[in-house]
Structure formats: C-alpha cells, structure tokens
Amino acid sequence: MRALRTSISILALAVAGPVLAADLPSRQMAPVVPVGPIFTWTGFYAGVNVGGAWEHGSLHVRDEDTFQSINVGAALGLRESDSGGFTGGAQIGYNYQIGQFVLGAEADFNYLNVNRRISGVVADFEGDGGSVFAKATVDWYGTVRARVGFTPTERLLVYATGGLAYGQVKHRMTVADDIGEDSWSGRGNHTQWGWTLGAGLEYAITNNLTLRGEYLYVDLGDKNTRLGYTGTDPALAGDTLTVKSDTQFSVVRAGLNYKF
16 A cells, blocks of 8 residues: 555656646856957067158258358348158157057058258359259158057057258259359258157057057258369369258058057
C-alpha cells in the first residue's frame, strides 16, 4: 500500500512540474552590443600639405660709404611690391594625448615661390639720376615645431604651434646712374634661419586619416648682400652698396595625415 502511494506521488510531480515551470517568468539574455575602440591622437603620423603664401617683408638699399639710404633719400620714386604663390610639401610628427590635451612635435619641408622687389628711378644718386632694382625670392622653407592642442570632441583637435624655421632666399640687385657710366650689382643665395608661429584645426576622418587646416607666420630674419662696383671710374672702385632684406611671409594650407 505504501509503495502504491509513493508511485502516485512521483507520477503527480512528473505531470505538474512542466505546468508550474510554464507559469514562471522567463529570463532572456540581452543582446551584446560591440563597443568600438576609443579614438586617441597618440602616435606617429606623416602626410602632405598644399596651400598659398604671401610675402610681407622689406628691402632696403644703402650706400655703406656715406650711410645714405637710397630708399628714403635719393630714390623717392621707388616702387615696392610683393607676390603670393603656391606652397606644398610634406610633414612628419608625433602626438601624445593626456586626457583632452595633446602634446606633439612636427617637422616639415616645403616648396615655395614668393618674392619682394623694389624698382624705380633714382632722383639723385652720386650726383646723377639713375635706377634701382632689387629682388628677394624664397624658393623653399622648412620648420621644426612643437604643438599644444585641446580636443573639444574626441576627433577634433584645436592646436597652437611654434618653433624653428629655415629657408633659401635668393637676392638679385642692380643700381646704375642714368648715363651708363657707373653701376653696382650683386647676387646672393642664402639659407636663412628664423622662427614660426601658427594655429590650426585637425579632424580625424577615420582612425588612421586626419584632415587639417593651418596658418603659419614665418620670419627668416634679415640678410645684408653686398653689391660690387662694375663701372670704370677709379674713384668709385671701392664704393660699396648693400641691400638688406627682411624676409617674412604667411602660409595658409590644408594637410592630410596618415596616423600609424
């Protein structure tokens, strides 16, 4: 009899178990959403840039024997002009991100063709009238700069930059009297050193490609170039003229970088 009751109880549990289980709330696992890696500016990069530049320095011609400034005194009719042109080059650098701040270093090398010139008629020079022509041309330049930036959003970098600048500046000058007896001429090709300051915006299009816009002011300092006398008057054989060029220019450019 006891065995019969035990068998009935086991059968009842076997039937009721699935029914009770159906009444319990089901537990379903939430789908797992993959999370992409957080973007960081830290790392090496290299890229190219293109843009425009314009010159805003000065040229100053002086007689070293009398210390007379031809620009201010004898040549009030001189005209001064400058030119803008294309610039393009390549850059390489490294960034290190700390929170929302980015520290970095960058070096670039670029083609450039801008110049400043003065030309015109000399009202009174060495007792006669005459003409003056002087030109300074920047053929290429490079910079080595520090960068300090802030990221208002994860992929946007706003930065300031500054450091060393260098470039090749060519000089060509002639001064002559109006009767063709006395003339001075000179040429120079110098690598000049100076400084640069600027600012820019850079945006990460992907985790590896960044696009930037940048402004740089470049000052390559001044250079004195001597003009030798090429006439036939023995009294003027030792007469020396110099042209002092102050070379400054601005650059606005866009760049594309690949971040390694």
